[in-house]
Amino acid sequence: xxxxxxxxxxxGTTAKIALLNKxxxxxxxxxxxxxxxxxGSNIVQDIGNSLNQKLAELQVKSDEFYGIGMGTxxxxxxxxxxxxxxxxLNWVEEQNVSEDLGRITGLKVHLDNDANVAALGERWKGxxxxxxxxxxxxxxxxxxxxxxxEGKILHxxxxxxxxxxxxxxxxxxxxxxxxxxxxxLETIASATGIVRVAKDLAKDFSGKxxxxxAIINDEEVTAKLVFDxxxxxxxxxxxxVDKISFYLALALSHIGNMLNPEKIIIGGGVSAAGDAxxxxxxxxxxxxxxxxxxxxxxxxIATKGNDAGVIGAAWLALPNEEA
Amino acid sequence: xxxxxxxxxxxGTTAKIALLNKxxxxxxxxxxxxxxxxxGSNIVQDIGNSLNQKLAELQVKSDEFYGIGMGTxxxxxxxxxxxxxxxxLNWVEEQNVSEDLGRITGLKVHLDNDANVAALGERWKGxxxxxxxxxxxxxxxxxxxxxxxEGKILHxxxxxxxxxxxxxxxxxxxxxxxxxxxxxLETIASATGIVRVAKDLAKDFSGKxxxxxAIINDEEVTAKLVFDxxxxxxxxxxxxVDKISFYLALALSHIGNMLNPEKIIIGGGVSAAGDAxxxxxxxxxxxxxxxxxxxxxxxxIATKGNDAGVIGAAWLALPNEEA
Numbered sequence: 001x002x003x004x005x006x007x008x009x010x011x012g013t014t015a016k017i018a019l020l021n022k023x024x025x026x027x028x029x030x031x032x033x034x035x036x037x038x039x040g041s042n043i044v045q046d047i048g049n050s051l052n053q054k055l056a057e058l059q060v061k062s063d064e065f066y067g068i069g070m071g072t073x074x075x076x077x078x079x080x081x082x083x084x085x086x087x088x089l090n091w092v093e094e095q096n097v098s099e100d101l102g103r104i105t106g107l108k109v110h111l112d113n114d115a116n117v118a119a120l121g122e123r124w125k126g127x128x129x130x131x132x133x134x135x136x137x138x139x140x141x142x143x144x145x146x147x148x149x150e151g152k153i154l155h156x157x158x159x160x161x162x163x164x165x166x167x168x169x170x171x172x173x174x175x176x177x178x179x180x181x182x183x184x185l186e187t188i189a190s191a192t193g194i195v196r197v198a199k200d201l202a203k204d205f206s207g208k209x210x211x212x213x214a215i216i217n218d219e220e221v222t223a224k225l226v227f228d229x230x231x232x233x234x235x236x237x238x239x240x241v242d243k244i245s246f247y248l249a250l251a252l253s254h255i256g257n258m259l260n261p262e263k264i265i266i267g268g269g270v271s272a273a274g275d276a277x278x279x280x281x282x283x284x285x286x287x288x289x290x291x292x293x294x295x296x297x298x299x300x301i302a303t304k305g306n307d308a309g310v311i312g313a314a315w316l317a318l319p320n321e322e323a
Numbered sequence: 324x325x326x327x328x329x330x331x332x333x334x335g336t337t338a339k340i341a342l343l344n345k346x347x348x349x350x351x352x353x354x355x356x357x358x359x360x361x362x363g364s365n366i367v368q369d370i371g372n373s374l375n376q377k378l379a380e381l382q383v384k385s386d387e388f389y390g391i392g393m394g395t396x397x398x399x400x401x402x403x404x405x406x407x408x409x410x411x412l413n414w415v416e417e418q419n420v421s422e423d424l425g426r427i428t429g430l431k432v433h434l435d436n437d438a439n440v441a442a443l444g445e446r447w448k449g450x451x452x453x454x455x456x457x458x459x460x461x462x463x464x465x466x467x468x469x470x471x472x473e474g475k476i477l478h479x480x481x482x483x484x485x486x487x488x489x490x491x492x493x494x495x496x497x498x499x500x501x502x503x504x505x506x507x508l509e510t511i512a513s514a515t516g517i518v519r520v521a522k523d524l525a526k527d528f529s530g531k532x533x534x535x536x537a538i539i540n541d542e543e544v545t546a547k548l549v550f551d552x553x554x555x556x557x558x559x560x561x562x563x564v565d566k567i568s569f570y571l572a573l574a575l576s577h578i579g580n581m582l583n584p585e586k587i588i589i590g591g592g593v594s595a596a597g598d599a600x601x602x603x604x605x606x607x608x609x610x611x612x613x614x615x616x617x618x619x620x621x622x623x624i625a626t627k628g629n630d631a632g633v634i635g636a637a638w639l640a641l642p643n644e645e646a
Contacts, residue, residue: 163615
């Protein structure tokens with residue numbers, strides 16, 4: 001009989017847990033609160049207990065599963081199955097996550113970081129359509145990413161592969177980034193970056209604009225508001241979306257020219273803008289890539305939303321011959 | 324007994340052929356002329372004949388080899404083992420290279436493109452030191468590259484992965500590139516690009532400079548001459564090297580931030596400049612990469628020179644469990 005999969009997407013507020021069949025369809029899904037007290041020392045136990053309880057309720061045994069896949073914040077050591085520096089979980093020191101969760105559940109645990117499992121989920125069951133070369137870029141509070149190439153997620157030598165948010169798109173006089181350098185994509189194309197660009201362009205904008213009025217009146221300005229005004233043909237909002245699209249396209253063109261994936265998928269909160277973002281990005285992208293890439297690398301919007309994490313995590317537990 | 328390997332590096336002027344042990348050490352090496360007459364229809368036969376003759380001379384049988392690996396210009400179809408669009412070989416239509424060479428020699432033939440096999444050679448036995456994540460950038464008449472990630476060479480969906488020469492480094496008002504777009508790394512950091520930058524900067528340069536004098540007097544200016552004058556502290560040459568280093572570092576920073584390889588290796592004729600190029604490139608690179616990448620991704624100069632191609636080609640023939 002085909003075995004099943006367990007996917008866990010651990011975040012600073014909640015852990016999403018799901019049971020899936022080996023085709024990646026979710027059959028059960030629930031959420032527990034992440035308890036970050038006591039240096040996050042209860043997190044793994046809480047997840048394990050919740051999982052054991054659910055399997056008992058459903059009367060399924062642990063040997064009906066290939067294993068558990070889990071996405072986590074922080075720096076993952078893939079060989080040891082440990083995590084450290086996950087500050088939103090209060091995991092500063094190294095945590096033996098795979099070993100601990102494995103002991104509690106009796107299952108083999110496969111770890112990767114949260115951006116990579118979201119990439120894997122979109123690749124497997126979302127806009128990536130199961131392709132062997134798919135890159136996922138998530139535009140949220142920050143900008144993250146995951147690269148799936150020749151059938152494998154890329155980690156690099158220090159686990160820093162896929163740091164698309166820190167690709168330098170403005171090499172001179174760029175904004176300061178939280179990473180310590182300047183001109184990163186994240187400073188422009190994240191939700192906070194978009195607001196920063198709007199406020200900056202508003203300074204020199206003298207035409208009529210509701211966006212400019214909102215900024216001057218110190219109203220709350222969000223990335224969503226920028227796109228809402230852009231749909232109303234607000235002149236300043238159009239300039240902002242054009243600038244963001246240009247720099248996002250530039251970073252995506254580097255992905256295209258270097259990796260030639262079949263799909264580059266844009267996810268995260270900002271991707272809710274849909275075509276308002278996608279169309280100008282594609283238009284710039286096509287002027288910035290090599291002809292063979294222009295014909296073969298396509299950009300689209302993520303489709304799996306919040307489920308991408310548990311789906312991609314579950315994929316990690318799939319035996320090689322099935323993946 | 325351990326079997327041996329055959330590596331072939333096919334170019335428009337010559338084909339380099341080598342026999343290697345399975346550790347990648349060359350035991351025999353020779354060169355034959357590439358006959359591009361009759362639509363290059365003799366090329367594969369000539370290589371096969373030369374190989375058969377050499378093995379007969381050495382009294383070694385074909386079953387003492389794992390197989391043949393070969394790097395070729397043009398667009399390689401890895402599944403079919405065919406090549407097309409190799410214009411310097413007069414191979415316009417699809418050629419059944421693997422099948423034909425396999426029939427002539429009785430050995431299994433593995434193909435990849437010339438930039439990728441050079442990358443594999445430097446990765447295996449050169450500056451890459453056998454690492455699992457190594458990127459090779461070659462600065463010659465053009466700029467090419469090969470990406471080795473998580474133990475595999477990346478091809479992308481249309482074989483265009485590794486086109487580092489066409490990464491857009493000047494997104495606005497860049498030079499026209501032969502690929503049809505603008506602002507490609509190749510327009511600046513290739514041997515011809517360096518001369519272009521020198522001539523361009525000379526126009527606005529009013530100080531004393533031997534490089535400027537050579538340009539004004541219509542003497543032959545080469546990339547090597549630019550670096551030679553730079554060593555003599557020529558002011559214009561220093562500006563040129565600084566500009567080239569900045570844009571090369573920018574493209575390499577994208578490799579670093581996206582792929583976090585342990586090594587980025589610079590090869591090709593321009594890399595003969597050595598530290599004069601490497602030092603300023605590293606200085607800019609370090610300001611353009613994410614902290615974890617700054618600590619873990621190192622840049623160095625290729626060490627295998629013209630042998631990189633045959634060595635990397637031979638690696639293709641190595642069975643998976645040995646590679």
